[in-house]
Amino acid sequence: MSLNIIVLAKQVPDTRNVGKDAMKEDGTINRAALPAIFNPEDLNALEQALRLKETHPGTTVTMLTMGLPRAAEVIREAIYRGADGGIVLTDRALGGADTLATSYSLAQAVKKFGKVDLILGGRQAIDGDTAQVGPQIAEKLGIPQVTYAEEILGVENGRITVKRRLEHGVEKVVAPLPCVVTVNGSAAECRPRNAKRVMKYKRALSTSEAAKLDEAAAALYAAKPELNIAEWSAAFVEADPEQIGLAGSPTKVKAIENVVFTAKESRKLENNDAQIEELVKELIANHTIG
């Protein structure tokens, strides 16, 4: 059975390598100092989608990202790794959205796709760390959700079987399609960019990026529709202006404080290679060392 899969992805500032200048005086993120990257857990989600594409011939994997026009970079990255294409949901009116407005906007965009079997996304983005957008989209679409997914074990007869990674163990759940699955960072790493796909799709551009091409390049671009990354506006996805952007966001930041960590949690390790290796991996992953 072929599947129509949407993978939600977000372009985020790389908060994993935070230096002194990562925050501005007013406590907001200094985006200029942090490179924009593919949200790491969204890459884990993409890998799960690409594995389904391998086991279910005919499956299409389409990326959906909301953000500035430059978020097309995330779509290209995903195409290099095997995604079929993607949409940038971009509009000034969508700016300043909290998770409620974001999930509403994305849910509206998903509706535009027609039949969708599976919506995959990372558990959470490393800038906001809320883990709310995936579940809210499921609620707004009125479909089931499976969170903390570590591996999609299979899709059969309209049902998906998912291994969830929870605090004290794993859980295997079965859900009917369509549904939303949010994927943990503990899931398999995303496959690398593929050489041929990079050479083929390096010229994939969003509509607004293509508008800056000179005449000759624009003609070449127009002749190859597979290089077109579509941009959707709020109006195109029929979003209610009251429910999007700042207007649709009840969350307000009251104050921001600088917190200095003092107390350190302690943990006891057994004196064996496995535990030490695990700790070292963790410390490297969170950039304490390395």
Add this chain to the structure above:
Amino acid sequence: MANFYTDNPDLKHHLNHPLMKKIVELKERNYTDAEKFDYAPVDFADAMDNYDKVLEIVGEICGTTIAENAEAVDHQGASCSDGHAHYADGTVENLDVCRKAGLMGMAMPRRFGGLNFPITPYIMAAEIVSRADTGFENLWGLQDCAETLYEFGSEEQRAKYIPRVCEGETMSMDLTEPDAGSDLQSVMLKATQKEDGTWVLNGVKRFITNGDSDIHLVLARSEEGTKDGRGLSMFIYDKRNGGVTVRRIENKMGIKGSPTCELVYKNAPAELCGSRRMGLIKYVMALMNGARLGIAAQSVGVSEVAYREAYQYALERKQFGKAIIEFPAVAEMLAVMKAKTDASRCLLYETARFVDMYKVYEDIARERKLNEEERAEMKHYSRLADALTPLAKGLGSEYCNQNAYDSIQIHGGSGFMKDYACERVYRDARITSIYEGTTQLQVVAAIRHVTTGTYRTLIESYANEEFTGELAPIAEKLKALTALYDEAVAKVTEANNPVLLDFMARRLVEMAGDIIMAYLLLLSAKVDERFLATTTVYTKLAQADVDKHIGFIRDFEPEQLKAYGI
């Protein structure tokens, strides 16, 4: 995230050499593939951008997955059971990542599923892979064998096997036997032609890197009763057909992730590749030249990682209240390590470009007749590639061993423990000056380019470039060293004593190598001033080495050979 391509700007410097324009234009036949393949470049800039982007993928995979797996792969090693070799878990993951990234069959034509990369960017990828995990470079780098299959196989064989290599199947070259190591003329593995015309192989091969590969190129004796190289032919053995088992794998000092196999052939079906009797004299020679360039790349990768590990340690390790890099003795060692790394890298890519130039003409000659000018150019570069390949392999592998040694020295006692990567690098480095022809055999291949003047002509062409400012005195120094080289060559050749020539060969070849590498660095410094310091250091090194050799040769009396047991 570490990226072993983008963190080393020298690579881009070498990739952007002016000769690349001609290489790429020829390789891409004026960019005609763009109409047939959606990933083919439309012009030179596009092609170079492709190499850059693909090397960025290589760098990322190497800086993350492959480098991170290297230690575990070294500990676990490959294993053997049920007649098959099994990779370490990390190796399996590395191969999977390389396949998914489409990095197999990089130099193969697009019509067989390859990327159609010239040798130069492919060799650059090999250097990067080796820096991450030297042993893994062997497995990945055996895609070289596809080149030989492409050059000498029938169109049917190409179409059958090369796409499989591009999809990620691995290869091996089954040459060595218990009694045929450096002397491949003694190969005994028996090829028998059956009545229906097909061939079967029987016998034993030993020390076969990745001997349980999917597709083997096998050197076997097809002509019964013959004893020398002219009775040997090359065969393709497809693992899918069965007939070859792995009897055991070697327990090695280094490159433990790369299984070195003893193979038993029992009526293994095989296809003849190319013409009978040409196996050793033509095909294996071509195969070995490619493999030697691969080892030269592997060696530069080792030099790079040895230097980086040592440099990082010297920055962090404090003794007597300061970082040890601040002590002149340590600083000098590091500068010399870097100079050797940079020098052997210059030589590596100069060689790769020369190989590209003649191979691309050879390939065009498969499609149409070359004109006189093209034929002359092919011959010119073929000769230069032939001259530089043994230098790059021989001297590059010696340098990487020296660097691995010094890397441990800079780590002090800690370097002797299993805790730091330098220890693995040291063990992995050791094989580079042995396999695919020992350094001594590289000297045998190189010495005729001393006596016939190939090196001298090349040196002259470098010396004719204009060097100004800070480069001028270095260029003057190199002219003086060249005069000493001339003196040494004259002294040895005029004696007209083949034994003396053999005895002095390594000294003469090293002198030529010193001067060539110093000039190549100087040419790099002309384009990019970042190379000035390393050029200065290397020139001092070259000077000391040339002085040492001329001192030895100048007053050497042939009677003294007796004292050496000669």
